[in-house]
Amino acid sequence: GNSVTQMEGPVTLSEEAFLTINCTYTATGYPSLFWYVQYPGEGLQLLLKATKADDKGSNKGFEATYRKETTSFHLEKGSVQVSDSAVYFCALWTGSGGSNYKLTFGKGTLLTVNP
């Protein structure tokens, strides 16, 4: 079956530090990969996605590259801000057409950025 493994948190950084959150996956077929962010007390927001090998998703200074050879989709940001403090979820999807839209999520990584 499909699974996603994220690095254990929490991660605590100072403002302007470099961020990496590791994500590896196991999947049948060729999954689409996602990073979602959850701010305190809120639902999930799509941060970025990649649909095929070597694709790079990017948004708001965050980037992640779909690495098929290492089955990884690590999230990076060059300079974090206090406002980036949130829980980050890596997820994958292997459905197609009008059915099987199940997303498989990792357990989430809590990021805290201090001023």
Next chain:
Amino acid sequence: DAGVTQSPTHLIKTRGQHVTLRCSPISGHKSVSWYQQVLGQGPQFIFQYYEKEERGRGNFPDRFSARQFPNYSSELNVNALLLGDSALYLCASIGGGGTDTQYFGPGTRLTVL
């Protein structure tokens, strides 16, 4: 355009009771999925509905059921509530044409006492 809406925002129930949660997808989206997020964990898939038909079901007991209406809104029902059903319940709206992107609502926080 309005995003995904869910109601109620918060809910407190006691064991054995029944609960109904509601979701309205993004205008033009015909598919919704429901997820359960227990505190400190990633969301777990419960159901997917497309054009009013169930298209996927996760590993949840029969106490959990759902339906989708002609306007594509959806309800999640949970019977005989257990303490372990306490969680954030998320609804996701999915566009058509084979897109793989799901847009989540703010969730309903259910507390079972």
